[in-house]
Amino acid sequence: MKASLTLLAALLAGSASLAAHAAISADEAKALGTTLTPIGAEKAGNKDGTIPAWTGGLTTPPAAYKAGDGIRPNPFAAEKPRLTVDAKNMAAHAATLTEGTKALLQKYPSYRVDVYPTHRTAAFPKFVADNTAKNAVRAKTQNDGRSMEGAHAGFPFPIPKTGNEAMWNHLVRFNGQAYEAKYRNLSVDASGRATLATEGVSTQEYPFWDTSKTTADTFWRIKLAYTGPARRAGEALMLVDPLDIGSKDRRAWAYLPGQRRVKVAPDLSHDTPNPGTAGATTFDDTFIFNGSMDRFDFKLVGKKDMLVPYNAYAAVYQAKQDELLKPNHLNPDFVRWELHRVWVVEATLKEGKRHVYSKRTFYLDEDSWAALASDEYDARGQLYRVGFAYMAPSYDLPAPYTDMFGHYDLVSRVYSLTGFIAETGGLRHTKPLPEREWTADSLAGAGVR
Secondary structure, three states, X not given: OHHHHHHHHHHHHHHHHHHOEOOOOHHHXXXXXXXXXXXXXXXXXXXXXXXXXXXXXXXXXOOOOOOOOOOOOOOOOOOOOOEEEOOOOHHHHHHHOOHHHHHHHHHOOOOOEEEOOOOOOOOOOHXXXXXXHHHHOOOEEEOOOOEEEOOOOOOOOOOOOOHHHHHHHHHOOOXXXXXXXXXXXXXXXXXXXXXXXXXXXXXXXXXXXXXXXOOOOEEEXXXXXXXXXXXXXXXXXXXEEEOOHHHHOOEEEEEEOOOOEEEXXXXXXXXXXXXXXXXXXXXXXXXXXXXXXXXXXXXXXXXXXXXXXXXXXXXXXXXXXXXXXXXXXXXXXXXXXXXXXXXXXXXXXXXXXXXXXXXXXXXXXOOOOOEEEEEEEOOOOOEEEEEEEOOOOEOOOOEOOOOOEEEEEOOOOOEEEEEEOOOOOOEEEOOOOOHHHHOHHXXXXXXXX
């Protein structure tokens, strides 16, 4: 009997170790702010100098910027590409290209990657560094990595040991605590015709970054009020993601003007086609990845030097819609690519789980923890969709900003662009709304008809 109890205790201890992953040691954390940046990136540049050392990021707005304006001028507008990668020379640069980038170069002769000098512009307020150091030795995941606790107002896992930890850094990435934008989501079909999928006002908050509190139950929430197209005007949507999303799951509500009431909408997650992109992406394609990690096993592959969209001010803030959206792909003249170190995370569909993707590869920027690119594979193991986020840091806060992103469907030849704000007033960092504005009743009041 005693032997059985001892065996049972050992099994329970083993199960607990699977359920929760401990924080790093105090000695490991000493690297933060010394050989590593305060949020865990390598301070040094790469060997050949194409990635420079991090010196604090971009914190001084260019002279052309007007305080409070939602449109941010491009501080690197005068720079020229140092090289261009296309289908003819891609083999020579294959080691720095994502599989999705290679597929697009092979599929569309007009697609190209203009590579500019690398600028490590990601910067954060001082409290982010201070709290990241505290979180590093106390944050841990639970529910097989799907939930997170022990962290607040700083990155939870600056020195990640698992894929789930790295993805948590992305999920709580710092864009500022609260911000608002009038946006357009656009789709371009196989014939090259661009159509408006949705437009409206997006209000986002990250209670996780609220420094007036010591803890938060919610890490992210969004409220969308649709103003177009005409058939969708008046609809509203609200999503709330808890830190314990592994057991509590997302809360979601939708307001439909035809019914004049708010409905609980539990399907607004995972691989449900996103009506905000006319079904061209899934809900968890949002921001390259969004929501719960319950359907995939996430493996931390390591770090690589990769070409990714970065400092894309021209695409995010300066481009006109008709100039940016071209047949088959975005106009390469407006997309700036740079060589950066990224964490590579592979997600493989769990046995017994359902999703339209069987495998996904994510590329997380080491300087901001934002996912900047992804490769999505179908059930046959074939590359299906390709995603990119267009980094354009808000140097006035400071905060990296990656909420304009898009996906290419290699099968249907359709691509989508989410969060286009260049012609709608740009992005404004705001103060958090009162808690009463994040209730189902408040969503009903957001409807305009």
